Amino acid sequence: MTKTHATLLLLSTFALTACVTATQPRNVQAVQDNEDSFVLPDIPAEPLPAAGIPYPQLDKQTQIDQIGIQVARLEREIELLNTRIQQIERRNTPKRTAAKPATSNRLNDAKLKNNYLANGGATVAEADSVAQNEIRLYNQALKFYQRGNFTAAAAVLRGADGGNGSEAARRNMYLLLQSQQRMGNCESVIEIGGRYANRFKGTAQAPDALYSIGQCQYRMQQKDIARNTWRKLIQTYPDSTAAKRAAAAVRQR
Numbered sequence: 001m002t003k004t005h006a007t008l009l010l011l012s013t014f015a016l017t018a019c020v021t022a023t024q025p026r027n028v029q030a031v032q033d034n035e036d037s038f039v040l041p042d043i044p045a046e047p048l049p050a051a052g053i054p055y056p057q058l059d060k061q062t063q064i065d066q067i068g069i070q071v072a073r074l075e076r077e078i079e080l081l082n083t084r085i086q087q088i089e090r091r092n093t094p095k096r097t098a099a100k101p102a103t104s105n106r107l108n109d110a111k112l113k114n115n116y117l118a119n120g121g122a123t124v125a126e127a128d129s130v131a132q133n134e135i136r137l138y139n140q141a142l143k144f145y146q147r148g149n150f151t152a153a154a155a156v157l158r159g160a161d162g163g164n165g166s167e168a169a170r171r172n173m174y175l176l177l178q179s180q181q182r183m184g185n186c187e188s189v190i191e192i193g194g195r196y197a198n199r200f201k202g203t204a205q206a207p208d209a210l211y212s213i214g215q216c217q218y219r220m221q222q223k224d225i226a227r228n229t230w231r232k233l234i235q236t237y238p239d240s241t242a243a244k245r246a247a248a249a250v251r252q253r
Helices: 002-037 060-092 109-118 124-146 150-156 167-183 186-199 206-219 223-236 241-252
Strands: none
Touching: 124 150, 124 167, 150 167, 167 186, 167 206, 186 206, 206 223, 206 241, 223 241
């Protein structure tokens, strides 16, 4: 009985082994067939375009209206430009003057000669332009001087040497002298002050110019020369305030 059971078990084992061996190649073949039939999806060569934002489309009438507005603006600008051109042309067009009688065209030689000599050899128009320039420089330099910017004032009046001897030219030269004195430029004070005192003798500022020269000479250790300058001031302008200061300086030094 025991042998019979053992025999049956062996036969069953062989039968199962045969079944497994027979079915295994079929499963492997099925897997291989599935692998051969699998295909990857197509990959695009370039990225797909992003979906655009939908904007409202203008109809033709709206577009025509907008173009009409732009044309109207351009026409307005052209009109303004034409008006500006006409104004410039009228401004540059010489005015026609009525013909004067022949008698008014006669030149008064004596009058022209007197004007020429009175203006230092310059014509009336030239003298006016020179005087206006001197006044303009003086006003500009005076603003700097009053603000304490003596360097700028001297720069504006650089080269002021009395010009044609007019009052405006004299003021410019004296203001230049004062600016140089404020900056402590003694060499310039001596040079400008000497020319001023010689050219504008008898003016109210001539004694002050001489006194300033003496001060700078004394500071530059030219004490004897400074005393001589002050003595000359006392002799030339004895009644001036500068002469009194010069006398006190001579006594003290």
